[in-house]
Amino acid sequence: MSKDKIAIVINRFNSDICGGSETHCRLLAEQLSSIYDIDILTTTAIDDSSWTNELSEGIEILENYNIHRFHVNDLRDFSKEANLKKYITSSINNDESDLKFLKAIGPYSEDLINYVRRNWKNYKAVIFYTYYFATFTISSINIPNRIYLPTLHDEDLLQLGYLKKLFSQCKYYIFNSEQEKSLLETKIGKIKQENYVCPSFGMNEPRILKLPSLIGKHEKYIIYAGRICEGKGCDRLLSAFCKFKLKYPKTKLKLVLIGKLDLQLPKSKDIIYLGFVSEEEKLGLIRNAKALVNPSLNESLSIVCLESLLLDTPIVVDCRSSVLLNHVERSGFGKCFKNEDELIQLIQSISEDSLKFDLNNGRNYVLHNYNWNKIVNEIKNLIERMDRENDNNIDYLTDPSNFKQLSKYPFSLQCRTIVFSSDENYVPFFCFAINSLKKLEVFNNLKIFLLSDNISYKTKKQLTQEFNNLEVIECSGILNKYSSRFQLNTLPRSTLSRFLMLDLLKNDKTALYLDCDILIRNDIRDLLNLDISEFYFAACPDSHIQLIRKLRKETTMYFEKELNFKNTRPYFNAGVLLFNLELLRQRYTTSTLLEEATKKKWFWEDQDILNNLSENKVYWLDYKWNFIELGDSILQNLMGSDPIYFEASENPTIVHFAGGLLPTKNQQSSFYAEFWVNARSSLFYERVLTLSNNGNLSVKDNKIIKFDLIRKTFKYYKENGYKKTYRKIISKLKKY
Template sequence: MEKICFVVCQYGDDVNGGAEVHCKMLAERLSSYYKVDIITTKIINYHTFEEYYTTSHEIINDINVFRFSTMPFDAELHNQWRKRTKWPRKFRRTLFRVGLLRPIAKIFPIWNFGVGKEIEMVKTHGFYSADLLTYLRDHKDDYKAIIFMTYYWSHTIFGSMIAPEKSILIPTAHNESDLFRPIQTHVFTKVKHIAFNTEEEQKLAENIFGSKMSDHSIVAVGVEMNADIPSKEELYEKFSLPEMYILYFGRISHSKNVDTLIAWFIDYKRKYPSELKLVLTGRLFQDKIDHPDVMYTGFVTEGEKLGLIKHAKLVVNPSKHESLSLLLLEAMKLGKTVLVNGRSEVMKAHCIKSGFAADYYLSKRDFENKMQQYVFGDKAINGDNDKAIAYVTQYYDWDVIINRLKNIISCM
């Protein structure tokens, strides 16, 4: 059996980030066709970067997971380097905004201006692991394909250059400043293949890296729904759930715009008093807001998560930056009403392509109006439950997705 590996910043049953869960689902399904290794770090908290795992090797669902220590993290030093590297990134982003970056990239696909400083900056990041890269360099010939998850971490930037001829990048990219760094022109033009999640993500990359970008296609990911769901009584008792709640699940962090969701929900409750509460599920990566209408469950099992979705009045994803949004797709697969941030082109596209089996908001007032319509009004998407399920089934079927990835690997 041929051997492949995934390189990802975090991995394990205790990890609930979108790209990391995406990686785990792909790895476990591909393990029926290949011997799969995971190369990762011992970190979970991507703010403190303290080691969470103590062992260097474990087996999870018959997959070998190799964990490596990272370099000590100095936040002040890293921020200093970010400031030193901002001008080339800002210049490229300005060219993108005025529509010039794509034609320029056709002539100058690779940028070296500022790359030296960016390399130093990446080495100060909390996920940087010299040991991980050494292991990959020593074992690259063991693998038919090396699959890198998420474009901006150090393991991808440095690791993909170790054996670019057998490297597959799953970038999980969105329109953010790091995507415009000159160092990314090396990654996006030298890897063997880039596997995007959506058409919107693919078009964004094409407009940044131009026609010289590596071979690419849309692979995406399927939606997992095979965990045992506890009874409603068990869930409500364990988490002291209110009768009516809206739900967000995933990383509870500023990067996911959760602080804005909390603030808007509290203001909404002032205007429209009710028993409705906001339930936040996942690891906490920002200060906890102590408010009687906001509840935190902490990390939950997969089955508990699905149960929380099933019984929620409404599921909300406030993130502005998504390359796919498993949150949205999982909720749709369960036929739930989902309200998302329309500033995310990817999630907005899901709403439109599904015939509005999900909906989006574009402002605070819009958010409040749609909360009223979906939670208390007669606009609940219950009539569109079948439409939501059909959309996910049609476009995010596991057999189709795994065959796409197997075809890419076969060409390595």
């Protein structure tokens, strides 16, 4: 009988990584493998100080589980972490900036994120480890069957507002300790007892171990095991031990350190650094030590302390760590310190063998409270409960109930009219768009109109010769009447030409308007056949703007005050817009729409106006009909966390390179190669290719600005002064 599958997502994972979370993950996976098939999803990184890709991508098949490793996109940026406290108290922090902060911590792997989004349905549950890293904070967004194993610490990062929202959206948890659970409850409120497992770790009876030959048989020593760094309090331990040696120079007690060294050690014959040792050697060293010292303030469990207690070696911990203090108090087999003086005194007591404990107290505490059979059974019950309840707590960009399914019409088309608008600068991109449309079977049955804003006679002639069913309509005369009053933000005024459709296409009841910066990939007959007799428009929600409405306060305020939009009212992108011209003419005219454009500075210009007048009379289409891809990886991943958007991304019908992010500038686009394959056979391909090779393009106020020209102008200014530069610029502008 085949077993159900579960996935465990963790920032790094390999046999030679001995961190607490990684060890916890390995042991938990081994235990759960008796009832589940386990996939560990991780990155190719080993070093968490850089996230350098060191291991091979792909699948490694082991006895108890499979490891899927994914490429890390960015190196770790410690400059942001260094300013964490300043950032938290600043006025600039919001969900968007929080996510960029978390991305900088890393490891950020787009391949891992997309794998989880594409495959979560194949798993009974997806367990996410360690809240501090992007493999948790970004990869887990909107995964319906997620279980968090956060390994929380009371530290500055936990104050990020985004993390509170993330934890609030998750229902099921696995905690290392009651203290960890209580810490999270201070952020999000009470967690129901049936929705979590605590503790999350078990211990087995230890084997009888011999002392390894790494240290003299009769040496008296205390031991620290783990990463040797300031973050774990090792600087304080080393300082206290050195002061102890100065105060009691005759004592023979030594300090043994094992693990990764991330700080400079004092020069002392009594401090012995052994580096990485085998598991058997580690346990042997702990068993024969006088005590194990863990000075860390941030612990959610401390496996090494449990191992020490199980081996009847007392523990010495900082009492400011509530988790470690709890181990000491409940086991009765250790001591805690508040400051350096108390730690020095405890080390002195250990050297004199004056600390007395009841033997087996530590061992009994661990075996009673950290039983693998009990924990595995509780996790199994938690997964089964989650599967039964099927509580899909997903933050959609747009309420799924808004979307309507398109009916299939195999015969005649309801709409045969396609409309574009352009000025001279955007004509090559219009050609790219129409070239992708030309490849469809339906193309020859369409009437295509290009609304022109001062496109040259020569260009118009070339276009009509290339496309037999194209008619170019000059609109500059009408636009000129309003031009001085337009308050355009970023777009050329040619985009306002679509308002003229009401008058120019008097014989058409419907028309499909398309922006020039699109790529049509699949058949569009279902869209052209759509009955929108009761609606002004058929449109897709703007995935980008819907997102930043939630993230940015200034955008939220604009929607509320300027557009008078409630939070629940969706906002469409006008780049792919099916117009019901017949219904719109009953209430609006071209002149009223153009007058509206002059009233104020609309943020998204004519798109805001069309949304404003729609009065909720919109037939909402799936994202695949106007699929927007962004250059900002954080915003793109947040959009991708919406299952409807992500499904559309697998095979969109129309790709919209909104915001000026055409593949001429954005080589990271998922559709980069497809765009250029289509472009090669289009009119004016060479013109755009030349512009693309010479520098990035920015289109504003109908002028193409090459950024390399700006650099040359600045150089000319430095060499020739203001007056000559001014005259040079004026002479150049006269040629446009």
